[in-house]
Structures are given as C-alpha cells and as structure tokens.
Amino acid sequence: MNELILELKSIKRCFGKITALDDFHFNVKPGEWVSIMGPSGSGKTTLLNILACLDTPTSGDYLLDGINVASFNEDQRTVIRREKIGLVFQQFHLIPYLTALENILLAQYYHSVIDEDEAMAVLVRVGLEHRATHLPSQLSGGEQQRVCVARALINQPAIILADEPTGNLDEENEAIVLKFFKDLHQQGKTIILVTHNPEIGQEGDRIIYLHHGKIVEKVYF
C-alpha cells in the first residue's frame, strides 16, 4: 500500500493569463481528513476539480493511489474518477426525475453493475430507507445531501471529495451531514473537504489555507 494516497507535485493551473494554482505541492495519507479553506478566488475549486479528475493541470504531476493521472485524457480520467473518488456537491446534483434509490444506482451503474440491495443498504446507512422511492423534489435539503453522500459511498471509493457539503443546509441538517463525515473518517475513509466554515474545517486532521493559488497556512489538530 502506498504511504500517500494522493500527491500533487509542482502543480500549475492557468486559465489564459490567470494562474489559479502555482507550484502547488500537496499530499494526503490514507484515512486522513483534510479541510481546505480560503477566500473566494483563492484556488479551492480549481484544486478540487484537479483532485476530482474533472480538470487537468497545466503542468506538474498528480499521483492518485500511485498512478500519475496528470496527463490522462477525458475517458481515462472518467474511469479513474469512478473507481477511486466519491463526490459530494454543495448543490446536491441529483437527477430530478430519478428516485433517491435510482440516483444512488446511477453511480453504481457507471461503475459496475447495479445491485438494488446494496444501494438500499447505503440508503439505510444514511437513514433514508423510508425515502427510497421519493423524488429529489419530495426531499428536504438535508435529505438530498444525505442521498448525495450515499451516492458517493456506493462504490466504496478510496477518497471522498466534498465541496461545501453543508453550504446549503440549515444547522440541524448540517449537524446530521457532518456526523456522517465523522463516522466515515472514523471508519478510515480519506476525506478532502472544501469549506468556508472554520468549525467544520476543524473537524479534520488538518486545515490548509489557500490564497492566490498557494498554501499560505497549514494547521494540524
């Protein structure tokens, strides 16, 4: 097993004349929870997109579970993403005409073969078994985010990448979702979470602060 599950070496990402990430070095150990914080425009989203293999760096190396994915084409990145990464979005991004269960099955469908029992078990884990046949429009924000977490977990990814997972939730639902992340962390899942909320950031093993595409501060707990 690799000592590092994820390693960025001298990553640079430019959009025209704008440099979003500059000579960026970053690594994560298996089972670690890293919180990423910083003001708007600091490069958090760019970093997360590169980590999620949704984007490629302009230069530098990105080793994911020992594989350099920096120069992968779109299809190769799609494959590695579905094999290694579970994504949780701030805006949930559930397919509006699929039920909660079907939304989870969709991730499984692109990964391997669908197994309704397995999907139902994940739904039980997030406490939404009674909502399996409900459409996203029939679920509260917190419930939608729990479906989103369940979808990220269904393929047992090596890393969970979450972009402001509680950004659209009220306090009560924020606490519920946060508890899932804590549980996952305790179970040994690697979590990288982008947040503006320092309290949530402190739940991690460390926080990195970004500014103008560089890490300006690291805090370990």
Place this chain on the structure above:
Amino acid sequence: MFLRLIRQGIRNQRNRIAVGVFCVFIGVTVVSSLINLYYDISYKMHEELKSHGANFFVGSKTYSVSPTLDQSVLDLLIKTITREKIVAISPFLYGIARLDLGNAVLVGVDFPEFKKLERHWPIVGQWVSMSFDDRHCVVGRTLANTMHLKVGDSLTVYSQDLNTHAPLTIKGIIETGESADEQVFVNLPLAQRILGLEGKVHHAMLRVEVTGTEAEHLARFLEKTIPFIKADALKRVSYSEGKILESMTGLMTLMVSTIVVLMTLVLMTTLTAMTAFRRKEIALMKALGAKNRSILSYFTVEIILIVLVGTILGIPAGFILAQIFGKTIFLSFVSFRLIVIPFTLAIMSGTAVLAAIIPIRRAYRLDTALVLKEE
C-alpha cells in the same frame, strides 16, 4: 438502468420531445407525400404516354422508294434491344394496290403489334387480331367514305398486274386524321404477296421503354450494332416524355430538399434546446463516471425514438396528403408505393444525423466542473 434513464428522461422533457416528434411528423408527411406522388404520377404518366404511338423508327440507311430492308431485321432488333424493353414492334411495307373501285396505298403490318403501337386510334369495328389472318383488313375513314365501304363489306385487293388478288372482309375502319385514313391495312405476308415483295419491309416502328436522352443513346447504339440501318428516336414523344418526367423530378427534388433543410434546422434547434436543458444532468453523469460513449447512446436512442415515432405517424398522413395533392393537381388518386418507406427512412436518418451533430458535440465538449459549479 439505461432504459429507466431513457424512459424517465423522455417523461421529464416530454414537451420538447413532442416538438421534435411533431417536427419529424410534419417533415415525413410532406416528404413522403411528395415521394409517393412523384413515383405514382411518373408511373401513370409513363403508362399513359406508352399508348401514344411509336417512339422509335428503324429504316434503311440508304433512301429508296423500293424496300431494301430484309424482314429478318426485326428479329435482329428484338435481339439487340431485348424483348423486355420493347412494348411493341411492327414492320411496315407500302405499295400501290388495285381495289375494285380504284387504287389505294396498301400497308403491310403485324396487326397484334400494330394495334399496341396505335391503340389510341379510334376504330369502328375491330382490329385484325392474328398476324397470320389474310382474310381481313382495316381501312381508313377517307377511303371508306370514297368507296362507300363499311365494316363487314367485302373488298378485293389486286396486284398492279392483276395476277395476284385477295378477297378480304373489312373488319374495322380507322379515323386518325393522318394519311392512314386513305390506306388499306393488311398483315405483312399478304401485303408482300400482293406487292410482290416477299421478305421485304420499308421500315419498322417501335415503342421502346426509354425516356429522353436514353432514346438517343439507343438509336446510336443500334446504328453501331446493325450498320445497314438508320435508327431515329421520335423526339416528339420520347423527348416530351423525358422532359416532363425530368421537370417533375427537378421540382420534387427541390421541394423535398427545401423541406429537409427546414426540418433539419428545426430538429437541430429542438435537440440543442434538449441538450441545454439537460447540461447539468449530462455533467453529473460524466462526473459519476459516464463516458462520452454513454452520453452519445442516450442521445442516439432518444433521436431514434423521435424519428421513428414521427415517421410511423407521418407516413400514413403523407399518404393522405398525397391523395389531396393528387386529386387537386393531377385529378387522380394516388396508389401507395412501398418505395416511399425506405426512401423516407433514409432521408429522415440523414436529417437526424445532421441535426444531431451540433447538440452532440456540445454535450461532448461540456465542461463538467464548470457546469456543476453553476447556480
């Protein structure tokens, strides 16, 4: 899961799908009606023109009053052109014969074939039905009036030297408005015997299944293959027929092309709107691990369904529209032509592929991260 996605996806955007189906339906209705109309009217016109006399003349290369062509040239022509293409072929032999009350032009023909060539000629009585019948004749109206002849009367035809004669019964009187009204028509062997020209013919007239420029090409081919003959396409018939059909083809092609272009644009707009509406969905599918191939397969199935439903509904509607066009423009109902189905499907498939290129490219090039970040 794939079918579930397709089914639910269609339900979720049924209005846009309905617009797509409606667009294909209208296009297929008009296109299939025009194709049906074209094939049916062309066929009917061709059949109609077939009855309008010979369209081909074959004579001797050297001009002479006396016949220089051997009768066997007919077999040679049939062999060269092939029997399937020849609707009718009749020899013609002319000569002056003596009748009881004076002279007349005696014409030797092959009656069964001659009848097919000139079936629009009005006749009182009947045509001679057998080519070996040497007891009956058909006479022209002017000659009949001059000699007070009517159907059923007897008529004796003599050779000029009076050594040969044949007693005949008039089976029919024709009225053509042409020189044929002054002639006596008998079967070729009898004419050859009376005129003393055994085995000879002046020329042959044919109705061949060719149109426009094809007739010219055939004439040149015949002259090359049988060097001693002169072949001419009777332009009045062949050329007009070809011109009418060519004009119809041009008009139909223009109309179908215009409709196909319009339909492609409308379908493209609809599919582009569908892609734009589903961009978040597509981005999410990609983020969850869907390859571009999977996205393409959803679009392909949806487009196939739109085209298929529109075509299935459009073809019967097109047939009804063809009846309306046929009755109002050509004063004739239109028969259903099976060729309409593959033709329409081919046109629609091409249209769908063209219309789908831009929306599918957009889906392919969609920036997943950017779209998922949009509010």
